[in-house]
Amino acid sequence: MSRATIFDVAERAGVSIKTVSRVVNREPNVRESTRERVEKAVADLDYRPDVSARNLASHRSHLIGLVYDDPKAYDMPSGGYILELQQGALKACSESLSQLLIHPCDFRDEDVAERLKSLIQQTRLSGIIVAAPLSNMPIIVQTIENTGTPLVSLSPGDGNGDNASVTTNDREVCAEMTRYLADLGHKHVAFITGNPDHKAVAFRFLGYKDGLTASGLEFSEQLVAAGDNSFGSGQACAERLLRLDPRPTAIFAANDDMAAGVLRVANRMGIDVPGELSIAGFDDIPLARQVEPALTSIRQPLVRMAERAANILLRGNDDPTADAASDCVPADIKIRESTGPAPD
Amino acid sequence: MSRATIFDVAERAGVSIKTVSRVVNREPNVRESTRERVEKAVADLDYRPDVSARNLASHRSHLIGLVYDDPKAYDMPSGGYILELQQGALKACSESLSQLLIHPCDFRDEDVAERLKSLIQQTRLSGIIVAAPLSNMPIIVQTIENTGTPLVSLSPGDGNGDNASVTTNDREVCAEMTRYLADLGHKHVAFITGNPDHKAVAFRFLGYKDGLTASGLEFSEQLVAAGDNSFGSGQACAERLLRLDPRPTAIFAANDDMAAGVLRVANRMGIDVPGELSIAGFDDIPLARQVEPALTSIRQPLVRMAERAANILLRGNDDPTADAASDCVPADIKIRESTGPAPD
């Protein structure tokens, strides 16, 4: 019971293999009755085209790569991030009869470039999605560009050259969150910045400043602490910020891990959240819902971003899901229990 | 600057393509000097064999699949689980010049089988790793078996037929954890069972019983609550167990999400952990370290299990990392702050 080939189908349908090929690939110029006969034969024989043969002949691999920072290099803080990207990319792939190759990479590794190059050349990837923060790393981006492989960046800090990119509105949504806090009566809203490698995270800080301005609040260096995206750094920053006089009544952290660190410190210091201190995060990781009180946060539309990125690669410009603004997918603010009116 | 082919390399090295093929595939019977010349030509031309051509000619895809339960179907409780599996499988793949195709699937979906079949036939997967709990689902396992694709199950509840499998010592390590609690003086050790779909989780319950017996403690149905692996079910079970009289002084949950639920309830009820109640979990998810007090838990060697599974597929029996017992990789107990001596 060896697998059926295109010849078997052709013979059974009484046509040439070219016609089978046309039907299978949904090409035009096939008479309806012929198409039906071929489709019947395909079904009867449970025929599925061999991907290797197709790739070899067509010089396209129907394979795209998803490149992201190896979570093992950190202590896997944001596995959810990666899984959502995978999910979005997989969705687009399955709709386009393509497959996804995942490629976590450690940019501290000497061989990153070499490994990437091997991946690309051996598999003849039709395209690559590079997720932040790797989308900000010249060595990664250039290695890919040198191979001539189509590339889509996810949340690159800047435009990232001529490459296509998909982003979210980090800056605007952070301004919105800041205004939300200001509207609750908070006058001293602190901010904890994230890892500077992650340029999109820098936009969050700008958004915070925008929000302050929009709310008529003054920006103060005092109220800004430099974190590195980790839980521990959130704790450290909180310890400093919460000793300030006057003490901030709201802390907005550039990610949820740090926000959770702030919450831990507040609990330890006996500061009531949200009674005495409002805390907001970013990313809406599962932990945000598991801590108590649950964290107000911002959810990036990662699944849709990755899906869109994959579709850019897979379908080019005839992506039906595309609209003018689809390369910037807006984020959602999730109000939960950790934010509330400012104390008197 | 089109890519170099095997002919270009052969020409440059002054040999036939077959010799190039031998060198590239590390086959024997090549004179050292010839090998060196070919290697030089390969390097000069930056030649990398085309995977599609190789697959087509050799009828092997150098591609393995990793099939796991789509985390989106749940609310992504244990993304870390999947990432560790991916990491292990990827490690083995990169060492064998192979690639990994990930295939999350929702077993509630009507088309699971069809989708799996498409994946396998189109890509001619050389092998498939099926992770628990999917490794317990006949529809999944049989679909794969029907295609004749080599299959390795990860933590299948039972032997899973003739298929190779890689497991951890769920039962033994749970017995050990239970003994550890008994040794701390706990007389009333409760247990929260997990999702029955996940057969390996059932072994954890058996281990709990074993441990009780080994410690001379009596088993009581009263002290067993049925959870479903979710945080919420951990809370519900805790609420029942902690109202018991006498109240258990230790609760061992079949996973960390449930253990975290127990901790939350204990905090709400004003029960000191570990002073009045010891809590132990299983899985050592990141959350286990983030809650306060940090949870005593058990860490499955998922990365190594997946790596071993991939190596079984990729290298068959000449896996240098294999030893007699490598198909059962032992788990580690991580003692943290949530367990301590029983109260008087």
Added chain:
DNA sequence: GTGAAAGCGCTAACAC
């Protein structure tokens, strides 16, 4: 609308 023939870049089997 449909088909015939020529590869795609490699491996396999066998010859030398």
Added chain:
DNA sequence: GTGTTAGCGCTTTCAC
């Protein structure tokens, strides 16, 4: 040790 010759199963080109 090394080379020759057929394919692998499909797409492409171009003829009809």
